[in-house]
Amino acid sequence: MCKTDKFVYHRKLWEMKVRLLGETKVEKLRNSFVSRSRMSLWMIRAVTVLLLWSCFVHLMALGEMWGPRLFKGWPSCFNQHDLSTVAADMRSLPAKIALPLKVRVYQNNGYLMVSCNGGLNQMRAAICDMVTVARFMNVTLVVPELDKTSFWNDPSEFKDIFDVDHFITSLRDEVRILKELPPRVKKRVELGMYHEMPPISWSNMSYYQNQILPLVKKHKVLHLNKTDSRLANNGLPLEVQKLRCRVNFNGLKFTPQIEELGRRVVSILREKGPFLVLHLRYEMDMLAFSGCSHGCNPEEEEELTRMRYAYPWWKEKVINSEVKRKEGLCPLTPEETALTLTALGIDRNVQLYIAAGEIYGGERRMKALTDAFPNVVRKETLLDSSDLDFCRNHSSQMAALDYLVAVESDMFVPTNDGNMARVVEGHRRFLGFKKTVQLNRKFLVKLIDEYTEGLLTWDVFSSMVKAFHSTRMGSPKRRLVIPNKPKEEDYFYANPQECLQLLDEPLRVI
Ligand SMILES: *[C@@H]1O[C@H](CO)[C@@H](O)[C@H](O)[C@H]1NC(C)=O
Ligand SMILES: *[C@@H]1O[C@H](CO)[C@@H](O)[C@H](O)[C@H]1NC(C)=O
Numbered sequence: 001m002c003k004t005d006k007f008v009y010h011r012k013l014w015e016m017k018v019r020l021l022g023e024t025k026v027e028k029l030r031n032s033f034v035s036r037s038r039m040s041l042w043m044i045r046a047v048t049v050l051l052l053w054s055c056f057v058h059l060m061a062l063g064e065m066w067g068p069r070l071f072k073g074w075p076s077c078f079n080q081h082d083l084s085t086v087a088a089d090m091r092s093l094p095a096k097i098a099l100p101l102k103v104r105v106y107q108n109n110g111y112l113m114v115s116c117n118g119g120l121n122q123m124r125a126a127i128c129d130m131v132t133v134a135r136f137m138n139v140t141l142v143v144p145e146l147d148k149t150s151f152w153n154d155p156s157e158f159k160d161i162f163d164v165d166h167f168i169t170s171l172r173d174e175v176r177i178l179k180e181l182p183p184r185v186k187k188r189v190e191l192g193m194y195h196e197m198p199p200i201s202w203s204n205m206s207y208y209q210n211q212i213l214p215l216v217k218k219h220k221v222l223h224l225n226k227t228d229s230r231l232a233n234n235g236l237p238l239e240v241q242k243l244r245c246r247v248n249f250n251g252l253k254f255t256p257q258i259e260e261l262g263r264r265v266v267s268i269l270r271e272k273g274p275f276l277v278l279h280l281r282y283e284m285d286m287l288a289f290s291g292c293s294h295g296c297n298p299e300e301e302e303e304l305t306r307m308r309y310a311y312p313w314w315k316e317k318v319i320n321s322e323v324k325r326k327e328g329l330c331p332l333t334p335e336e337t338a339l340t341l342t343a344l345g346i347d348r349n350v351q352l353y354i355a356a357g358e359i360y361g362g363e364r365r366m367k368a369l370t371d372a373f374p375n376v377v378r379k380e381t382l383l384d385s386s387d388l389d390f391c392r393n394h395s396s397q398m399a400a401l402d403y404l405v406a407v408e409s410d411m412f413v414p415t416n417d418g419n420m421a422r423v424v425e426g427h428r429r430f431l432g433f434k435k436t437v438q439l440n441r442k443f444l445v446k447l448i449d450e451y452t453e454g455l456l457t458w459d460v461f462s463s464m465v466k467a468f469h470s471t472r473m474g475s476p477k478r479r480l481v482i483p484n485k486p487k488e489e490d491y492f493y494a495n496p497q498e499c500l501q502l503l504d505e506p507l508r509v510i
């Protein structure tokens with residue numbers, strides 16, 4: 001979208017949200033006994049909303065003039081301000097006010113317990129799916145159990161990462177969620193009177209209604225012990241897709257402690273200007289698991305191989321790193337990333353926030369990147385060490401912090417297409433198609449090899465990288481649908497198009 005379109009888009013979105021606030025209020029007024037003092041409180045709020053709106057319009061105008069410029073020498077479409085701060089306001093404002101007063105009343109068909117598997121972002125998407133599944137089966141959901149045995153080995157519970165009371169309250173007009181089973185039902189579970197199973201991956205709602213619901217009814221309590229990708233990307237009713245979004249963008253908030261620290265990091269960064277979040281997934285587990293050792297020395301290669309064989313649940317053991325890299329199946333190395341960002345024309349002085357754990361090979365491998373971009377920062381360099389004490393040994397809480405910064409950034413660049421890359425991309429689309437560069441690794445490594453072998457000049461290399469990615473910036477587009485090949489489709493959470501305000505469609509409110 002070029003400037004004017006984007007402006008129109010934001011304005012429409014804002015008007016829609018203002019309207020939503022209005023409607024929520026009317027409904028609240030209708031549904032509750034309102035005293036005079038509350039009435040005047042609403043008046044004050046209404047005036048506040050109007051004031052905020054006029055501030056917003058002015059901010060928009062300022063943003064157009066003074067927006068941060070991350071790209072040098074790109075056509076104006078790529079230069080525009082991302083309106084991140086405004087988008088942040090738009091996000092937090094309705095989230096605060098939209099707490100439903102009404103509780104959905106339905107005949108409870110049973111209890112659903114779920115154990116999520118994987119890292120933070122895989123579990124995030126799974127939680128959205130499980131809430132949705134519970135809602136459409138009319139069952140009661142118990143707050144999901146998080147994975148404590150995955151590679152990340154984080155003992156955090158749901159309540160240590162997410163605001164559990166907000167989760168329950170914000171969704172109460174859709175589904176009943178309990179922190180734990182009622183005592184009588186808990187007894188049954190302790191006596192082993194429940195059913196346990198992993199649901200089939202990429203299923204549709206008919207599967208849950210026709211296969212799973214009868215099991216819940218029969219056993220009263222059903223435990224789904226695997227949750228990753230259990231709901232299809234496509235072919236689901238609109239109301240199902242919208243509920244998935246509502247859980248993701250409204251029901252799931254991190255704990256106040258994590259949110260506060262995230263805001264702090266973002267404000268430290270903002271004070272100094274625009275910032276790019278680089279999800280540099282160049283961590284030991286990723287390299288060992290994928291077998292990608294391009295640029296590693298022989299000792300490192302050996303270490304990675306040893307680690308891969310040590311983890312029984314990593315099925316693939318014999319891997320040809322170079323073949324895999326050429327197929328585009330390896331995360332970009334720090335060196336490849338430095339070349340790519342430079343070729344894209346990213347300003348050398350931009351703040352480059354590394355959202356990742358420890359980079360394999362440490363400073364030695366980071367050198368190319370820090371040479372090309374002197375302002376490389378990370379949470380550990382921006383915050384006092386003591387600020388991170390509460391989450392240091394909890395990788396999911398650290399990941400949550402990076403998530404918040406990544407969502408807010410002026411530009412987000414992931415170096416592989418894992419769950420964080422995809423879920424953050426989707427969240428940024430929701431916040432107004434904030435720029436996410438979807439690097440094509442197969443294309444890039446081929447070009448990088450040609451450039452480093454001297455077959456391409458820098459200018460040709462750079463213009464090819466720019467041209468190829470000019471349409472891969474997270475702007476509005478349709479999800480790719482491939483019947484019977486869900487893994488090859490675009491992931492629902494990377495582009496939840498049913499919940500996005502596309503220009504050519506009527507306004508939709510989630
Ligand atoms: C869920 O409850 C609603 C409203 O009570 C009802 O219309 C719907 O048929 C129920 N669905 C199932 C699967 O029980
Ligand atoms: C899930 O439950 C089934 C049935 O009890 C069991 O066979 C399977 O190993 C469990 N899977 C996990 C990941 O716990």
Ligand SMILES: *[C@@H]1O[C@H](CO)[C@@H](O)[C@H](O)[C@H]1NC(C)=O
Pocket residue numbers: 203204205206207235
């Ligand atoms: C749901 O999936 C089943 C296979 O599990 C398929 O037979 C059915 O046609 C699908 N239903 C819809 C509405 O897509």
Ligand SMILES: *[C@@H]1O[C@H](CO)[C@@H](O)[C@H](O)[C@H]1NC(C)=O
Pocket residue numbers: 389390392393
């Ligand atoms: C984190 O774990 C390490 C070793 O596992 C320990 O030495 C350290 O004290 C822990 N830090 C905090 C803040 O709990």
